[in-house]
Amino acid sequence: MFSAFLIDAAYFVAAFLFLYGLKRMASPVTARSGIVVAGGGMLVAVVAAFLYGFDVSPRAEAHLGTNLFLLILALGLGTGWAWFSGKRVAMTDMPQMVALYNGMGGGAAAAIAATELLSGNALAHGVVVTVLAILGGLIGAVALSGSLIAWAKLDGRMNKTWRLAKHQYVNACLLGGALFIGAIISVMAIAGAADTPVLLIMLFFAVALALGVLLTTPIGGADMPVVISLYNAFTGLAVAFEGFVLQNPAMIIAGTVVGSAGTLLTLMMAKAMNRQVSNIIFSDFGGEDDGADGEIQGTMKSADASDAAIAMYYANKVIIVPGYGLAVAQAQHKLYEFVKLLQKQGVEVSFAIHPVAGRMPGHMNVLLAEAGVPYDIIFDLEDINEDFAQADVAIVLGANDVVNPAARTRKSSPIYGMPILNVDQARQAYVVKRGQGKGYSGVENELFFLDNTSMVYGDAQKVMVQMIEAVKSLG
Amino acid sequence: MDMSVTITGFVALYIFLLAAFAGYEIIGRVPAILHTPLMSGSNFIHGIVVVGAMWALLNAGSTLEQVIGFVGVLLGAGNAAGGYVVTERMLEMFKPTNKAPGADKE
Numbered sequence: 386m387f388s389a390f391l392i393d394a395a396y397f398v399a400a401f402l403f404l405y406g407l408k409r410m411a412s413p414v415t416a417r418s419g420i421v422v423a424g425g426g427m428l429v430a431v432v433a434a435f436l437y438g439f440d441v442s443p444r445a446e447a448h449l450g451t452n453l454f455l456l457i458l459a460l461g462l463g464t465g466w467a468w469f470s471g472k473r474v475a476m477t478d479m480p481q482m483v484a485l486y487n488g489m490g491g492g493a494a495a496a497i498a499a500t501e502l503l504s505g506n507a508l509a510h511g512v513v514v515t516v517l518a519i520l521g522g523l524i525g526a527v528a529l530s531g532s533l534i535a536w537a538k539l540d541g542r543m544n545k546t547w548r549l550a551k552h553q554y555v556n557a558c559l560l561g562g563a564l565f566i567g568a569i570i571s572v573m574a575i576a577g578a579a580d581t582p583v584l585l586i587m588l589f590f591a592v593a594l595a596l597g598v599l600l601t602t603p604i605g606g607a608d609m610p611v612v613i614s615l616y617n618a619f620t621g622l623a624v625a626f627e628g629f630v631l632q633n634p635a636m637i638i639a640g641t642v643v644g645s646a647g648t649l650l651t652l653m654m655a656k657a658m659n660r661q662v663s664n665i666i667f668s669d670f671g672g673e674d675d676g677a678d679g680e681i682q683g684t685m686k687s688a689d690a691s692d693a694a695i696a697m698y699y700a701n702k703v704i705i706v707p708g709y710g711l712a713v714a715q716a717q718h719k720l721y722e723f724v725k726l727l728q729k730q731g732v733e734v735s736f737a738i739h740p741v742a743g744r745m746p747g748h749m750n751v752l753l754a755e756a757g758v759p760y761d762i763i764f765d766l767e768d769i770n771e772d773f774a775q776a777d778v779a780i781v782l783g784a785n786d787v788v789n790p791a792a793r794t795r796k797s798s799p800i801y802g803m804p805i806l807n808v809d810q811a812r813q814a815y816v817v818k819r820g821q822g823k824g825y826s827g828v829e830n831e832l833f834f835l836d837n838t839s840m841v842y843g844d845a846q847k848v849m850v851q852m853i854e855a856v857k858s859l860g
Numbered sequence: 861m862d863m864s865v866t867i868t869g870f871v872a873l874y875i876f877l878l879a880a881f882a883g884y885e886i887i888g889r890v891p892a893i894l895h896t897p898l899m900s901g902s903n904f905i906h907g908i909v910v911v912g913a914m915w916a917l918l919n920a921g922s923t924l925e926q927v928i929g930f931v932g933v934l935l936g937a938g939n940a941a942g943g944y945v946v947t948e949r950m951l952e953m954f955k956p957t958n959k960a961p962g963a964d965k966e
Contacts, residue, residue, distance in 0.1 A: 410901045411886055413894060419951070424948075437914060452926065453918070459917070459930045464941040486942035487906075500920060613899075633911065640908070643905050649883070755953050
């Protein structure tokens, strides 16, 4: 019994450290220490969890040695693989790694549900516990398979959106089917069935996994960050439910905190993209612009990288709008080198970050921080949008939809209503782009056709090198 | 699970309620630049699921339960360790400004 007390005490410490760590993570100044604090909580909890070995159920006593061996093996393999892959992954690939690790957490919650249902523990504790185990298992399994699809899509392993005929109808059937099977399992618990319905439980998880896959396949890459955030919240909820099944307060608290925080984060992301979460899950991304507001007027002009560089060199105020194209070209280091040259000349340089720049809110800030850009010259949309009117030059690097004035004016456009950066109000705008393609949303960009906009075609990295050379030759 | 305190019915609801508000409040006041690290950080925190999987594996009484428990611990450990490393790498890069514009090391 003393081991149970120690475990309880350790979980209390862990829950405190999680909350305190998350709180510290919420400010840029203390964020770094926040994850270390939370990590300490995890370590305490995991070490304490070994004490479960002193007090196992009678039917598991004979297997204790084997189970302990399996436990250490699984911990070692899981930790080792994740540690190694997490250290190695490039910063631009972070979103899909978060998706992958999140799916693993959902899978672990589903696995707990499965063992609790199969061993009869959940059924023995009554109907409420059984229902929670089933719901947690359903949500966890959906988070697992859904996150894996999200990972495959963001990692470029699955490029097509894939949908069945009557896709939403099929999804509704799967969800209904999973709930129906879950209800049967619960009813058997009430009736006090002697045998564990192993096949039914297996079928239940198979249906739940299929649901996660089919929910995610029709969703396009642009919406994937919102989906990952949603599945993150799902996993939190599943962990909380399984925590109740296991009477584990650390899991209940940590899971619930993540469930609510993740839901809020999801809504904030969706709002920043001018999308509704229900639209993302249940319909496809925008149709074609039907041209109801008239064709776009004007022509695109192109300029050399050196012209753009020199214009910025002699400007007073320059605003840089970085997008995912910049990060893909790995040009953020060169960009900051260029910015330092401008600053040396006395040019006031600031970065304007759209809420969904990069692949997730805040992703672009991480990518700029990686290049060493100090965060006090990086501004959010609402803090800098007024300044574009005073800027001599605004330069857009690998961004498209987030600077499209159509979001303000063209009601027929799929991005209508999305907040955008007012690049069109700058005295001169340059757009660095690989080619003449459309943005992620598939919408033509009016900005490119304006009189005060010039296009600089080329890979962002090469363009930055040319700009640095042009400015250095001025000396 | 043998524990001195049993969490039932309304006690569980109260914990849900308070924890949900705590999560909402903590994230609600966060600047946008921290959204991605925080998503990753909260992803790490639900890695606590690993202790539940550890309990399940230690109490496994059949081969099927052992296999599922093993997978659960493997996945949970991956969630916790991966979430930690990725979050730490992101947050490591948040450093304050250099002294003055132009006065850089180069």
